[in-house]
Amino acid sequence: MKQEELMRYSRHIMLPEIDIVGQEKLANSSIGIIGLGGLGSPCSIYLAASGIGTMNLFDDDNVELSNLQRQIIFNSSDVGAKKNLIAKKKLLNLNENIICNSFSERITKKNITKLLKDSDFVIDCSDNFETRKIINEYCFKNDKDLISGACIGWKGQIFNFNFSSSNSSCYECLFEEIEEEDLSCRESSIFSPLAGLVGTFLAIEIIKNILEINNSKENFIEIDSLTNEIQKRKIKKNPFCKICKKK
Ligand SMILES: [Zn+2]
Numbered sequence: 001m002k003q004e005e006l007m008r009y010s011r012h013i014m015l016p017e018i019d020i021v022g023q024e025k026l027a028n029s030s031i032g033i034i035g036l037g038g039l040g041s042p043c044s045i046y047l048a049a050s051g052i053g054t055m056n057l058f059d060d061d062n063v064e065l066s067n068l069q070r071q072i073i074f075n076s077s078d079v080g081a082k083k084n085l086i087a088k089k090k091l092l093n094l095n096e097n098i099i100c101n102s103f104s105e106r107i108t109k110k111n112i113t114k115l116l117k118d119s120d121f122v123i124d125c126s127d128n129f130e131t132r133k134i135i136n137e138y139c140f141k142n143d144k145d146l147i148s149g150a151c152i153g154w155k156g157q158i159f160n161f162n163f164s165s166s167n168s169s170c171y172e173c174l175f176e177e178i179e180e181e182d183l184s185c186r187e188s189s190i191f192s193p194l195a196g197l198v199g200t201f202l203a204i205e206i207i208k209n210i211l212e213i214n215n216s217k218e219n220f221i222e223i224d225s226l227t228n229e230i231q232k233r234k235i236k237k238n239p240f241c242k243i244c245k246k247k
Contacts, residue, residue, distance in 0.1 A: 001027075005097060009051050022211045023051060027097075029210045030054035032119030034107055034135060036083045037061075038195030039149045039202060040125035041073040046203035048091040048098055055091065056119050057102040059083040070195040107131055112138045121210060123202050124148040136171035137243050139163055146171070147205045149198045152188045154226040156198035159235070160205045160219040165212075168219065173238035194225040 001009075001020060005027075012018045031052055033044050036059040047055060063071070063078045063086065078086045084102035091100050105115060107126070112134055116122060122144050124135045132148065139146035140163050148159040148171060162168045201221065208214035218232040239245060 005051070008095075008097070012050065017213045018211065022213075025211060026051050026207065027053040029121065030056065030119050031121045031123060031206060032056045032058065032116045033123045033125060034058045034131070035125035035127060036071070036073065036087045037067065037125060037127060038070040038151060038190060038192075039199040040123075041071045041087075042196045042199030043123060043125060043149075043202045044087060044091060045073060045094065046200060047206070048095045048100070050203070050207060051095065052098060052207075054099045054101070054118070056116075057084050057087055057091075057100065058105055058107060058115060059087070059102075060104045060106045070190060070192040072196065107134060109134050116142075116144075120144060121206055122146050123206055125199070125202065132171060136161070140170050140243050145206070145209045147202050147209070149202045151190050151195050151198050154191050154194060154224060156194050156201075156223040156225065158198060158201045158205060158221040158223075160209070160214070160216075162209060162214070162219070164209075167237070168244075169235040169237040170241060170244040172243040173235060173241045175238075175241075191225055194223070197223060197225065 009023045012023055013020055029052055031047060033040050036057060061083050063074045063081050063083055065079055068074060068076060073087050073090050082104055084104045088100045088102035107115060116138060122135060122139050124132055124146060126132055136146060143163050145164045146161040150157045161170055218234045220235045221232045223230050
């Protein structure tokens with residue numbers, strides 16, 4: 001590690017759970033981030049600042065005025081521009097040591113294998129149920145850890161599916177518990193700083209997974225930002241889940 005990097009990441013390196021070895025692990029990791037909205041913005045900023053070596057960004061939207069209330073990687077002057085290009089520019093401006101690839105693509109069943117082949121870990125910051133299910137199936141089948149987040153109104157959710165090293169439950173296991181309308185964030189109300197909190201939690205979870213220091217037994221966190229209640233629990237494997245029952 002170069003002198004400049006030792007200094008840049010010194011506050012990480014001082015943490016015994018990270019140290020130089022952990023920081024190098026982060027530098028050697030590659031993360032795919034799907035969606036550069038309210039969750040993808042803070043998440044990608046923290047991951048770039050933390051020194052994740054390769055970040056692959058996916059979003060096919062342009063910046064809209066109504067995004068600026070919570071999508072903090074964008075400024076007023078970015079309205080109308082491609083989200084993936086602006087985000088890449090800002091992240092490289094923050095940390096020129098990282099590799100940042102960005103794609104103006106919407107993840108589909110057809111293109112997901114090609115688009116995520118170079119990402120060892122995946123963060124789902126998408127805003128619709130269909131995309132979430134496609135990502136979940138891909139990550140399960142390819143043993144890639146999936147961290148997924150959602151935000152609606154005052155409530156936020158964080159899921160950690162550790163497919164790389166455990167017999168984890170999956171997003172589809174929850175299908176019976178969660179109604180479809182609960183999961184679409186596209187046109188929903190959303191409390192601005194809550195998106196920051198959930199996006200930051202996604203970064204926390206993926207970094208701990210990469211470093212293999214995630215000691216939490218629970219893989220689901222729910223935050224109510226109106227009452228400040230935070231609940232966590234383990235999502236049980238659904239024996240009838242059509243994605244993960246066979247493993
Ligand atoms: Zn499942």
